[in-house]
Amino acid sequence: MAVWENYGENQRVNARAIHVPGSLAEVREIVTAAARDGLGVKAYGSGHSFSGVARCDTNEILIDLSPENEQLKHRCVIDGRLINPAAAGKPLVAVETAVAVYELSDWLNAQEHPLALPAIGAVNGQTIVGAMATGTHGSEIAFGPMANMARAFFIVDGRGDCLLVQPSTPVFKDRDALQTALTTLSGEAVWLQTALETARPVADDDLFRACLIGVGVVGMIYAVVLEVQPQFRLQETRTARTWEDVKAHWQMPAAWHEAKAAWEQARDHSAGEALRQARRTWQEAQHQTLLLMLKRYFPDGDAEGLYTFSFLVNPYPNRAEGTHSCFVTVSTLAEPASVDSPREPALDRLRAIDQACTTQSWFLRLRRSLFRGAQRIFNRLFRRLGLDEVLTDILVWFLRTVPSTIDDLIDAVLRADLGQRLGLSHDILTREVYEVKGWGIEVGVSLDRLVDAVDTMLAQAAEMRRRRRYLTGPIALRFVAMTEAMLGMSADEMTVQVEITILKDTPHAERTLPRLERILLDRYDGVFHWGLEWDVASVEDARRSYRHFETFRRIVGEHLDPDSRFANTYTRRVGIYTTGSEAGSAAI
Ligand SMILES: Cc1cc2nc3c(=O)[nH]c(=O)nc-3n(C[C@H](O)[C@H](O)[C@H](O)COP(=O)(O)OP(=O)(O)OC[C@H]3O[C@@H](n4cnc5c(N)ncnc54)[C@H](O)[C@@H]3O)c2cc1C
Known part of the structure; x- marks a missing residue:
């Protein structure tokens, strides 16, 4: 028996064994052996999913494809001689499965001509494969989920066979041309050559769209081919507004409703090129609408080069004004020559908290003095000793012990990042939140439900507070463009993702998070996130949320996992x- 626990420590399982494969052949052996023994088998990446999507059932098999598996971390820029001329364009890289997002970003940036991922989630500790598998997205307004950068998958299916799954216009040349090209390569990227020689190529749009967000059931993904881009710089600006002000300006234009109606008509009644054209038109209409809407919140009203956009709403009103702080974070493409700004050290957070505690109640005055005193001590002692983490621990302990102080603290922490940051794309797209462990749920809703959904969450927070239950973090709102992935949250329409993040171990979280998720799903036709889910979603939710769900099931059952090995x-x-x-019986 071996125990596995996810990052959030809310999923734990006694597995029969945890295997650590070192090659494609070993991944195949593990799956084949599990099939022979009639056991279910699951892979985990960094274990950052809060849902049970990555764990095996008790006494079944786990495969460690996390960044700790040092053997499956090969990556290479794909030699142009291997690429199908019809698919050539931006740079393509092949990456083995245990590579973490931050490792990939650093490696891409270190290339002779620096490269970058076009989209990253809020953190970068996930594996690239694990992140894509649940539909992880960032705040990039035009890109969609990270899975949109995938161009091919090397997978081991439920029977141990290796497939190279590509769209109908494949990335790699056909088998004969590939064989010829492979002989001209020098000894580099032997692992990729082996994979290309082993895998049976399948160029099929439906199969490929199923694999894009495969939630761990489309096979063991051994490696993935990604389309990346030349490195770029971003200028990020965070400004403070109020939610009341933001929502007063959030009105969907009539053109958006018309475009949506036209898309729904086309989607239900056309096919082939007409359908593809209608989809492109709908995508463009949504993008233009979003730009129009977001411009209203820009510090200077100029949306030129807009790359990311997000709102962070304090679930609790400001005591003096009764309004909810709403922080608007935008980033725009910056000139290549711009100079980076340094990151905020953790101690600056304390200073910001100190400044934020201006309310005159005796308790807050006392707290403020305590912070001031603590700050002096921390500054002298802890900075010299380099013990920033202790400071964070103390703050987190304080919040868990006296969660009623959360309203000021959320503002204070977010205010610490007000102003501008400038840097390489991967530094700006992610935030260093690993100093504090969080828990969260996220539900996607249509853009026209945004205000109602957030207002409901604020009302819930107020009601919970009366019962001394607290949300110890902000509500994040991010926009996700459409995706071809069958299990993409935005497969049919751009969504705004409503994310509730709280500190891990916040009292009553096990009840409040699923409750809030349920409310968003039921009242706002929400779409659940495969990884940021508190195990409340049902088959009815999946069918309602994901239009292509039945097609996905059929593909898994007929082609990729007919024996339910990955269930x-x-x-x-x-x-x-x-x-x-049970594993061993038909999936569908
Ligand atoms: C601190 C934190 C911040 C987050 N921020 C965001 C965010 O900004 N945006 C967002 O959308 N989500 C976010 N998430 C959710 C997270 O990105 C997803 O849950 C993601 O799937 C986790 O990746 P992972 O590598 O940890 O994969 P895991 O959680 O380990 O696995 C996810 C799925 O991938 C499967 N899998 C992994 N590797 C393989 C493989 N090689 N072959 C087959 N299946 C595989 C697993 O079986 C599982 O089904 C965040 C989570 C945390 C904890």
Whole structure:
């Protein structure tokens, strides 16, 4: 028996064994052996999913494809001689599965001509494969989920066969041309050559779209081919407004409703090129609408070069004005020659908290003095000793012990990042939040439900507070452009993702997070996030949220995992596999 726990420590399982493969051949052996023994098998990446999507069931098999698996970290820029001329364009890289997002970003940036990922989630500790598998997205307004950068997958299916899954216009040349090209390569990227020689190529749009966000059931992904881009710089600006002001300006224009109606008509009644054209038109209409809407919140009203956009709303009103702080973070493409600004050290947070505690109640005055005293001590002692983490621990302890102080603290922490940051794309797109562990849920809603959904969350926070239950973090709102992925949250329409993040171990979180998720799903036709989910989603939610869900199930059941090898409690509960089916019986 071996125990595995996810990053959030809310998922734990006693596995029969945890295997650490070192090659494609070993991944195949593990799956084949599991099939022979009639056992279910799951892979985990960095374990950053809060849902049960990555764990195996008790006494079944786990495969460690996390960044700790040092053997599956090869990566290379793909030699142009291997690429199908019809698919050539931006640079392509091939990456083995255990590579973390931050490792990939650093490696891309270190290339002779620096490269970059076009999209990254709010953190970068996930594996690139694990992140894509649940639909991880960032704040990039035009890109969609990270899975949109995938161009091909090397997978080991439920019977241990290796497939190279590509769209109908494949990335790699056909088999004969590839063989010829491979002989001309020098000894570099032997691992990729081996994978290309081993895998059976399948160029099929549906299969590829199923693999884009595969939630761990489309096979063991051994490696992925990604389209990346030349490195770029971003200028980020965070400004403070109020939610009341933001929502007063959030009105969907009539053109958006018309474009949506036209898309729904086309989607239900056309096919082929007409459908593709309608989809492109709808995508463009949404993008233009969003730009128009977001311009209203720009510090200087200029949306030129807009790359990311997000709102962070304090769930609690400011005591003096009764309004909810709303921080607007935008980033725009910056000139290559701009100079980076240094990151905020953790101690500056304390200073910001100190400044924020201006309310005159005796308790807050006392707290302020305590912070001031603590700050002096920390400054003298802890900075010299380099113990920033202790400071964070103390703050987190304080919040957990006296969560009623959360309203000021949320503002204070977010205010610490007010102003501008400038830097390389991967530094600006992610935030260093690993000093504090959080828990969270996220639900995607249509742009026209944004205000109601947030107002409901604020009302819930107020009601919870009366019962001494607290949300110990802000509500984040990010926009996700459309994706071809069958299980993409934005497969049919751009979504605004409503994310509730709280400190890990916040009292009552196990009840409040699922409750809030349920409310967003039920009242706002929400779409659940495969990783940021508190295990409340049902098969009905999956069918309603994901239009291509049945097609996805069919592809998994008929092609990729006919014996339910990759099933677990989670994937059965959401209906990807028939409830109660065991590995070894038909998936559909
Ligand atoms: C601090 C934090 C911040 C986050 N920020 C964001 C964010 O900004 N945006 C967002 O959308 N999400 C966010 N998430 C959610 C997170 O990005 C997703 O849950 C993501 O899937 C985690 O990646 P991972 O590498 O940890 O994969 P895991 O959680 O380990 O696995 C995810 C899925 O991928 C499968 N898998 C992993 N590797 C393989 C493989 N090689 N072959 C087959 N299946 C595989 C697993 O079986 C599982 O089904 C955040 C989570 C945390 C904890």
